[in-house]
Amino acid sequence: MCHCRAHWNLEDGEGGKERERVDTLPLEKLSDVYLLDFVGPSGFVAEISSKVESVTILDHHKTALETLSGNASIGNNVTKVIDMKRSGATIAFDFFGEKLLARSNISENYAAGSNAVAGAKFLPDSKFEGVGRLFRYIEDADLWRWALPHSKAFSSGLKDMDIEYNINVNSVLFDQEVFIHALDL
Incomplete structure:
Protein backbone atom coordinates (compact mmCIF):
# COMPACT_ATOMS: atom_id res chain seq x y z
CA MET A 1 0.00 0.00 0.00
CA CYS A 2 1.26 3.50 -0.70
CA HIS A 3 0.49 7.00 0.51
CA CYS A 4 0.78 10.19 -1.41
CA ARG A 5 1.27 13.59 0.22
CA ALA A 6 1.05 16.44 -2.21
CA HIS A 7 1.34 20.17 -2.32
CA TRP A 8 -2.34 19.71 -3.05
CA ASN A 9 -4.01 22.73 -4.54
CA LEU A 10 -3.13 23.64 -8.10
CA GLU A 11 -2.86 27.25 -7.01
CA ASP A 12 0.72 27.24 -5.77
CA GLY A 13 1.09 27.70 -2.05
CA GLU A 14 -2.16 26.20 -0.82
CA GLY A 15 -0.60 22.84 0.02
CA GLY A 16 1.94 24.46 2.28
CA LYS A 17 -0.75 25.77 4.62
CA GLU A 18 -1.33 22.38 6.23
CA ARG A 19 1.62 21.21 8.31
CA GLU A 20 2.09 17.46 7.99
CA ARG A 21 3.53 15.53 10.90
CA VAL A 22 4.89 12.00 10.72
CA ASP A 23 2.71 10.89 13.64
CA THR A 24 -0.43 11.78 11.62
CA LEU A 25 0.41 9.32 8.83
CA PRO A 26 -0.58 5.63 8.92
CA LEU A 27 3.01 4.52 8.25
CA GLU A 28 2.55 1.10 9.82
CA LYS A 29 0.13 0.29 6.97
CA LEU A 30 2.34 1.66 4.19
CA SER A 31 5.25 0.38 2.19
CA ASP A 32 5.69 3.26 -0.27
CA VAL A 33 5.26 6.98 0.30
CA TYR A 34 5.22 9.60 -2.47
CA LEU A 35 5.85 13.24 -1.63
CA LEU A 36 4.66 15.38 -4.51
CA ASP A 37 5.89 18.97 -4.56
CA PHE A 38 6.37 18.73 -0.80
CA VAL A 39 9.23 17.65 1.47
CA GLY A 40 7.81 18.72 4.81
CA PRO A 41 9.61 20.34 7.72
CA SER A 42 13.18 19.55 8.74
CA GLY A 43 13.62 15.85 9.52
CA PHE A 44 10.29 14.84 7.94
CA VAL A 45 11.75 12.78 5.06
CA ALA A 46 14.39 11.15 7.28
CA GLU A 47 11.78 10.06 9.80
CA ILE A 48 9.39 8.69 7.17
CA SER A 49 12.19 6.85 5.33
CA SER A 50 13.11 5.04 8.55
CA LYS A 51 9.58 3.60 8.81
CA VAL A 52 8.66 2.52 5.24
CA GLU A 53 10.21 0.56 2.37
CA SER A 54 10.52 3.50 0.01
CA VAL A 55 10.00 7.24 -0.24
CA THR A 56 9.81 8.94 -3.63
CA ILE A 57 10.11 12.72 -3.78
CA LEU A 58 8.93 14.57 -6.89
CA ASP A 59 9.60 18.28 -6.47
CA HIS A 60 10.80 21.45 -8.18
CA HIS A 61 11.47 23.81 -5.29
CA LYS A 62 14.93 25.17 -4.49
CA THR A 63 14.19 24.56 -0.81
CA ALA A 64 13.68 20.83 -1.53
CA LEU A 65 17.06 20.66 -3.22
CA GLU A 66 18.72 22.51 -0.34
CA THR A 67 16.97 20.41 2.31
CA LEU A 68 17.77 17.05 0.73
CA SER A 69 21.21 17.54 -0.85
CA GLY A 70 23.92 15.90 1.17
CA ASN A 71 21.57 15.05 4.03
CA ALA A 72 23.16 11.94 5.54
CA SER A 73 20.12 11.22 7.73
CA ILE A 74 18.00 10.39 4.68
CA GLY A 75 17.95 6.66 4.01
CA ASN A 76 19.05 4.80 0.88
CA ASN A 77 15.39 4.02 0.25
CA VAL A 78 14.68 7.62 -0.81
CA THR A 79 14.39 8.40 -4.52
CA LYS A 80 14.58 12.08 -5.39
CA VAL A 81 13.41 13.64 -8.63
CA ILE A 82 14.04 17.37 -8.23
CA ASP A 83 13.87 19.46 -11.38
CA MET A 84 13.58 23.22 -11.01
CA LYS A 85 12.82 23.64 -14.72
CA ARG A 86 9.48 21.82 -14.42
CA SER A 87 6.52 22.08 -12.07
Missing part, protein backbone atom coordinates in the same frame (compact mmCIF):
# COMPACT_ATOMS: atom_id res chain seq x y z
CA GLY A 88 5.75 19.45 -9.49
CA ALA A 89 2.60 18.68 -11.50
CA THR A 90 4.47 17.77 -14.70
CA ILE A 91 7.19 15.92 -12.80
CA ALA A 92 4.47 13.76 -11.24
CA PHE A 93 2.59 13.40 -14.54
CA ASP A 94 5.75 12.23 -16.32
CA PHE A 95 6.70 9.91 -13.44
CA PHE A 96 3.28 8.26 -13.18
CA GLY A 97 2.17 8.69 -16.81
CA GLU A 98 3.48 5.40 -18.16
CA LYS A 99 2.01 3.59 -15.16
CA LEU A 100 -1.40 5.12 -15.92
CA LEU A 101 -1.25 3.95 -19.51
CA ALA A 102 -0.11 0.48 -18.50
CA ARG A 103 -2.92 0.21 -15.95
CA SER A 104 -5.51 1.43 -18.46
CA ASN A 105 -4.46 -1.47 -20.67
CA ILE A 106 -4.90 -3.79 -17.68
CA SER A 107 -8.44 -2.47 -17.25
CA GLU A 108 -9.18 -3.06 -20.93
CA ASN A 109 -7.78 -6.60 -20.67
CA TYR A 110 -9.98 -7.28 -17.66
CA ALA A 111 -13.02 -6.25 -19.66
CA ALA A 112 -11.91 -8.74 -22.30
CA GLY A 113 -11.84 -11.54 -19.72
CA SER A 114 -8.27 -11.53 -18.41
CA ASN A 115 -7.26 -11.84 -14.75
CA ALA A 116 -6.59 -8.12 -14.22
CA VAL A 117 -7.90 -6.13 -11.27
CA ALA A 118 -11.66 -5.65 -11.37
CA GLY A 119 -13.09 -2.16 -11.37
CA ALA A 120 -9.82 -0.34 -12.01
CA LYS A 121 -10.37 3.06 -13.63
CA PHE A 122 -7.34 4.62 -15.22
CA LEU A 123 -6.57 7.02 -18.00
CA PRO A 124 -7.30 5.67 -21.49
CA ASP A 125 -4.67 6.23 -24.19
CA SER A 126 -7.05 8.52 -26.08
CA LYS A 127 -7.13 11.02 -23.18
CA PHE A 128 -3.45 10.96 -22.25
CA GLU A 129 -2.42 13.88 -24.50
CA GLY A 130 -5.29 16.04 -23.22
CA VAL A 131 -4.24 15.45 -19.63
CA GLY A 132 -0.64 16.22 -20.59
CA ARG A 133 -1.80 19.52 -22.12
CA LEU A 134 -3.64 20.37 -18.89
CA PHE A 135 -0.48 19.75 -16.89
CA ARG A 136 1.63 21.87 -19.28
CA TYR A 137 -0.75 24.80 -18.70
CA ILE A 138 -0.56 24.29 -14.94
CA GLU A 139 3.23 24.27 -15.20
CA ASP A 140 3.25 27.41 -17.36
CA ALA A 141 1.43 29.28 -14.59
CA ASP A 142 3.27 27.66 -11.66
CA LEU A 143 6.64 28.70 -13.09
CA TRP A 144 5.35 32.13 -14.17
CA ARG A 145 6.34 31.57 -17.79
CA TRP A 146 3.04 32.49 -19.45
CA ALA A 147 4.40 31.16 -22.75
CA LEU A 148 1.45 29.00 -23.87
CA PRO A 149 -1.45 30.56 -25.79
CA HIS A 150 -4.13 31.95 -23.45
CA SER A 151 -2.21 30.65 -20.45
CA LYS A 152 -3.21 33.51 -18.13
CA ALA A 153 -6.88 33.12 -19.07
CA PHE A 154 -6.71 29.36 -18.52
CA SER A 155 -5.06 29.79 -15.12
CA SER A 156 -7.56 32.45 -14.10
CA GLY A 157 -10.48 30.30 -15.24
CA LEU A 158 -9.17 27.28 -13.36
CA LYS A 159 -8.80 29.37 -10.21
CA ASP A 160 -12.29 30.87 -10.67
CA MET A 161 -13.77 27.36 -10.75
CA ASP A 162 -12.80 27.18 -7.05
CA ILE A 163 -12.28 23.43 -7.25
CA GLU A 164 -11.78 21.57 -3.99
CA TYR A 165 -8.77 19.30 -4.69
CA ASN A 166 -8.92 17.39 -1.41
CA ILE A 167 -10.04 13.85 -2.31
CA ASN A 168 -11.58 13.42 1.14
CA VAL A 169 -13.88 16.39 0.56
CA ASN A 170 -14.50 16.12 -3.19
CA SER A 171 -14.10 12.46 -4.12
CA VAL A 172 -15.95 12.86 -7.42
CA LEU A 173 -13.21 15.16 -8.79
CA PHE A 174 -10.94 12.24 -9.57
CA ASP A 175 -13.66 10.09 -11.08
CA GLN A 176 -12.41 9.38 -14.58
CA GLU A 177 -15.48 10.66 -16.41
CA VAL A 178 -15.72 13.91 -14.46
CA PHE A 179 -12.01 14.58 -14.86
CA ILE A 180 -11.97 13.77 -18.56
CA HIS A 181 -14.95 16.05 -19.26
CA ALA A 182 -13.20 18.87 -17.41
CA LEU A 183 -10.41 18.63 -19.98
CA ASP A 184 -12.87 19.70 -22.66
CA LEU A 185 -13.41 23.10 -21.00
Whole structure:
Protein backbone atom coordinates (compact mmCIF):
# COMPACT_ATOMS: atom_id res chain seq x y z
CA MET A 1 0.00 0.00 0.00
CA CYS A 2 1.26 3.50 -0.70
CA HIS A 3 0.49 7.00 0.51
CA CYS A 4 0.78 10.19 -1.41
CA ARG A 5 1.27 13.59 0.22
CA ALA A 6 1.05 16.44 -2.21
CA HIS A 7 1.34 20.17 -2.32
CA TRP A 8 -2.34 19.71 -3.05
CA ASN A 9 -4.01 22.73 -4.54
CA LEU A 10 -3.13 23.64 -8.10
CA GLU A 11 -2.86 27.25 -7.01
CA ASP A 12 0.72 27.24 -5.77
CA GLY A 13 1.09 27.70 -2.05
CA GLU A 14 -2.16 26.20 -0.82
CA GLY A 15 -0.60 22.84 0.02
CA GLY A 16 1.94 24.46 2.28
CA LYS A 17 -0.75 25.77 4.62
CA GLU A 18 -1.33 22.38 6.23
CA ARG A 19 1.62 21.21 8.31
CA GLU A 20 2.09 17.46 7.99
CA ARG A 21 3.53 15.53 10.90
CA VAL A 22 4.89 12.00 10.72
CA ASP A 23 2.71 10.89 13.64
CA THR A 24 -0.43 11.78 11.62
CA LEU A 25 0.41 9.32 8.83
CA PRO A 26 -0.58 5.63 8.92
CA LEU A 27 3.01 4.52 8.25
CA GLU A 28 2.55 1.10 9.82
CA LYS A 29 0.13 0.29 6.97
CA LEU A 30 2.34 1.66 4.19
CA SER A 31 5.25 0.38 2.19
CA ASP A 32 5.69 3.26 -0.27
CA VAL A 33 5.26 6.98 0.30
CA TYR A 34 5.22 9.60 -2.47
CA LEU A 35 5.85 13.24 -1.63
CA LEU A 36 4.66 15.38 -4.51
CA ASP A 37 5.89 18.97 -4.56
CA PHE A 38 6.37 18.73 -0.80
CA VAL A 39 9.23 17.65 1.47
CA GLY A 40 7.81 18.72 4.81
CA PRO A 41 9.61 20.34 7.72
CA SER A 42 13.18 19.55 8.74
CA GLY A 43 13.62 15.85 9.52
CA PHE A 44 10.29 14.84 7.94
CA VAL A 45 11.75 12.78 5.06
CA ALA A 46 14.39 11.15 7.28
CA GLU A 47 11.78 10.06 9.80
CA ILE A 48 9.39 8.69 7.17
CA SER A 49 12.19 6.85 5.33
CA SER A 50 13.11 5.04 8.55
CA LYS A 51 9.58 3.60 8.81
CA VAL A 52 8.66 2.52 5.24
CA GLU A 53 10.21 0.56 2.37
CA SER A 54 10.52 3.50 0.01
CA VAL A 55 10.00 7.24 -0.24
CA THR A 56 9.81 8.94 -3.63
CA ILE A 57 10.11 12.72 -3.78
CA LEU A 58 8.93 14.57 -6.89
CA ASP A 59 9.60 18.28 -6.47
CA HIS A 60 10.80 21.45 -8.18
CA HIS A 61 11.47 23.81 -5.29
CA LYS A 62 14.93 25.17 -4.49
CA THR A 63 14.19 24.56 -0.81
CA ALA A 64 13.68 20.83 -1.53
CA LEU A 65 17.06 20.66 -3.22
CA GLU A 66 18.72 22.51 -0.34
CA THR A 67 16.97 20.41 2.31
CA LEU A 68 17.77 17.05 0.73
CA SER A 69 21.21 17.54 -0.85
CA GLY A 70 23.92 15.90 1.17
CA ASN A 71 21.57 15.05 4.03
CA ALA A 72 23.16 11.94 5.54
CA SER A 73 20.12 11.22 7.73
CA ILE A 74 18.00 10.39 4.68
CA GLY A 75 17.95 6.66 4.01
CA ASN A 76 19.05 4.80 0.88
CA ASN A 77 15.39 4.02 0.25
CA VAL A 78 14.68 7.62 -0.81
CA THR A 79 14.39 8.40 -4.52
CA LYS A 80 14.58 12.08 -5.39
CA VAL A 81 13.41 13.64 -8.63
CA ILE A 82 14.04 17.37 -8.23
CA ASP A 83 13.87 19.46 -11.38
CA MET A 84 13.58 23.22 -11.01
CA LYS A 85 12.82 23.64 -14.72
CA ARG A 86 9.48 21.82 -14.42
CA SER A 87 6.52 22.08 -12.07
CA GLY A 88 5.75 19.45 -9.49
CA ALA A 89 2.60 18.68 -11.50
CA THR A 90 4.47 17.77 -14.70
CA ILE A 91 7.19 15.92 -12.80
CA ALA A 92 4.47 13.76 -11.24
CA PHE A 93 2.59 13.40 -14.54
CA ASP A 94 5.75 12.23 -16.32
CA PHE A 95 6.70 9.91 -13.44
CA PHE A 96 3.28 8.26 -13.18
CA GLY A 97 2.17 8.69 -16.81
CA GLU A 98 3.48 5.40 -18.16
CA LYS A 99 2.01 3.59 -15.16
CA LEU A 100 -1.40 5.12 -15.92
CA LEU A 101 -1.25 3.95 -19.51
CA ALA A 102 -0.11 0.48 -18.50
CA ARG A 103 -2.92 0.21 -15.95
CA SER A 104 -5.51 1.43 -18.46
CA ASN A 105 -4.46 -1.47 -20.67
CA ILE A 106 -4.90 -3.79 -17.68
CA SER A 107 -8.44 -2.47 -17.25
CA GLU A 108 -9.18 -3.06 -20.93
CA ASN A 109 -7.78 -6.60 -20.67
CA TYR A 110 -9.98 -7.28 -17.66
CA ALA A 111 -13.02 -6.25 -19.66
CA ALA A 112 -11.91 -8.74 -22.30
CA GLY A 113 -11.84 -11.54 -19.72
CA SER A 114 -8.27 -11.53 -18.41
CA ASN A 115 -7.26 -11.84 -14.75
CA ALA A 116 -6.59 -8.12 -14.22
CA VAL A 117 -7.90 -6.13 -11.27
CA ALA A 118 -11.66 -5.65 -11.37
CA GLY A 119 -13.09 -2.16 -11.37
CA ALA A 120 -9.82 -0.34 -12.01
CA LYS A 121 -10.37 3.06 -13.63
CA PHE A 122 -7.34 4.62 -15.22
CA LEU A 123 -6.57 7.02 -18.00
CA PRO A 124 -7.30 5.67 -21.49
CA ASP A 125 -4.67 6.23 -24.19
CA SER A 126 -7.05 8.52 -26.08
CA LYS A 127 -7.13 11.02 -23.18
CA PHE A 128 -3.45 10.96 -22.25
CA GLU A 129 -2.42 13.88 -24.50
CA GLY A 130 -5.29 16.04 -23.22
CA VAL A 131 -4.24 15.45 -19.63
CA GLY A 132 -0.64 16.22 -20.59
CA ARG A 133 -1.80 19.52 -22.12
CA LEU A 134 -3.64 20.37 -18.89
CA PHE A 135 -0.48 19.75 -16.89
CA ARG A 136 1.63 21.87 -19.28
CA TYR A 137 -0.75 24.80 -18.70
CA ILE A 138 -0.56 24.29 -14.94
CA GLU A 139 3.23 24.27 -15.20
CA ASP A 140 3.25 27.41 -17.36
CA ALA A 141 1.43 29.28 -14.59
CA ASP A 142 3.27 27.66 -11.66
CA LEU A 143 6.64 28.70 -13.09
CA TRP A 144 5.35 32.13 -14.17
CA ARG A 145 6.34 31.57 -17.79
CA TRP A 146 3.04 32.49 -19.45
CA ALA A 147 4.40 31.16 -22.75
CA LEU A 148 1.45 29.00 -23.87
CA PRO A 149 -1.45 30.56 -25.79
CA HIS A 150 -4.13 31.95 -23.45
CA SER A 151 -2.21 30.65 -20.45
CA LYS A 152 -3.21 33.51 -18.13
CA ALA A 153 -6.88 33.12 -19.07
CA PHE A 154 -6.71 29.36 -18.52
CA SER A 155 -5.06 29.79 -15.12
CA SER A 156 -7.56 32.45 -14.10
CA GLY A 157 -10.48 30.30 -15.24
CA LEU A 158 -9.17 27.28 -13.36
CA LYS A 159 -8.80 29.37 -10.21
CA ASP A 160 -12.29 30.87 -10.67
CA MET A 161 -13.77 27.36 -10.75
CA ASP A 162 -12.80 27.18 -7.05
CA ILE A 163 -12.28 23.43 -7.25
CA GLU A 164 -11.78 21.57 -3.99
CA TYR A 165 -8.77 19.30 -4.69
CA ASN A 166 -8.92 17.39 -1.41
CA ILE A 167 -10.04 13.85 -2.31
CA ASN A 168 -11.58 13.42 1.14
CA VAL A 169 -13.88 16.39 0.56
CA ASN A 170 -14.50 16.12 -3.19
CA SER A 171 -14.10 12.46 -4.12
CA VAL A 172 -15.95 12.86 -7.42
CA LEU A 173 -13.21 15.16 -8.79
CA PHE A 174 -10.94 12.24 -9.57
CA ASP A 175 -13.66 10.09 -11.08
CA GLN A 176 -12.41 9.38 -14.58
CA GLU A 177 -15.48 10.66 -16.41
CA VAL A 178 -15.72 13.91 -14.46
CA PHE A 179 -12.01 14.58 -14.86
CA ILE A 180 -11.97 13.77 -18.56
CA HIS A 181 -14.95 16.05 -19.26
CA ALA A 182 -13.20 18.87 -17.41
CA LEU A 183 -10.41 18.63 -19.98
CA ASP A 184 -12.87 19.70 -22.66
CA LEU A 185 -13.41 23.10 -21.00
